[in-house]
Amino acid sequence: MGMNICSVVLSGGKSSRMGMNKSLLMLKDRMVIELIIEELWTISDQVVVITNNKPDYEFLQVPLIHDRYRDKGPLAGMEAALHHVDADRFIVSACDTPFIDARVYQFLLDQMEKHDAVVPVFNNRLHPLSGIYKRTILPHVEKLLENDRLSIRKLFDHIDVKMIDEFGNLSYDTLNKHFFNMNNPSDYETAKSL
Numbered sequence: 001m002g003m004n005i006c007s008v009v010l011s012g013g014k015s016s017r018m019g020m021n022k023s024l025l026m027l028k029d030r031m032v033i034e035l036i037i038e039e040l041w042t043i044s045d046q047v048v049v050i051t052n053n054k055p056d057y058e059f060l061q062v063p064l065i066h067d068r069y070r071d072k073g074p075l076a077g078m079e080a081a082l083h084h085v086d087a088d089r090f091i092v093s094a095c096d097t098p099f100i101d102a103r104v105y106q107f108l109l110d111q112m113e114k115h116d117a118v119v120p121v122f123n124n125r126l127h128p129l130s131g132i133y134k135r136t137i138l139p140h141v142e143k144l145l146e147n148d149r150l151s152i153r154k155l156f157d158h159i160d161v162k163m164i165d166e167f168g169n170l171s172y173d174t175l176n177k178h179f180f181n182m183n184n185p186s187d188y189e190t191a192k193s194l
């Protein structure tokens with residue numbers, strides 16, 4: 001039985017600190033979101049982008065999905081993917097992490113077992129937007145959204161989540177880059193130097 005893996009790029013944010021759509025910024029000859037999607041394709045059967053501005057992303061040639069719960073943040077982006085896409089595993093990524101490495105996601109996938117979610121912890125920080133989830137979380141996600149409890153951490157009070165804070169043979173540099181995200185123009189300058 002083959003496992004159907006869907007990667008979900010959350011791209012419904014406001015990019016207010018960056019001042020422009022950060023997922024469309026260029027690094028070398030590629031846009032940030034193109035770098036992300038290219039990496040995700042190496043471990044996915046499907047890739048979708050969750051956005052409330054479809055025209056910006058049509059060139060990517062992947063399914064584009066709107067949030068069903070508007071202005072509710074990344075948890076709503078996850079809800080839209082879980083609601084619309086039929087898959088056994090959902091790999092979540094932000095749209096501002098240009099240096100993600102599929103080997104990190106593969107490491108998480110390998111530890112899913114019976115859990116509802118596998119979420120990485122790096123430098124003592126939980127990274128729910130870089131986790132792996134099963135459809136089983138959907139009713140809990142919807143309930144949180146209905147109640148305006150929008151923190152993804154709240155979700156972890158209700159599901160079986162495995163936290164991963166050691167990553168086998170993967171190097172610190174690989175992990176540091178994987179979890180690097182760009183919030184403001186200074187982060188973008190940093191990205192250009194990496």
Ligand SMILES: Nc1nc2c(ncn2[C@@H]2O[C@H](COP(=O)(O)OP(=O)(O)OP(=O)(O)O)[C@@H](O)[C@H]2O)c(=O)[nH]1
Nearest residue numbers: 010011012013014015016017050073074077094095
């Ligand atoms: N689908 C969806 N994704 C979101 C939403 N809000 C944030 N995201 C995504 O979640 C990730 C983290 O978002 P942030 O960087 O914290 O927020 P942002 O709105 O993009 O940027 P700021 O306005 O600077 O805070 C990014 O990939 C965002 O695109 C939302 O309401 N819907």
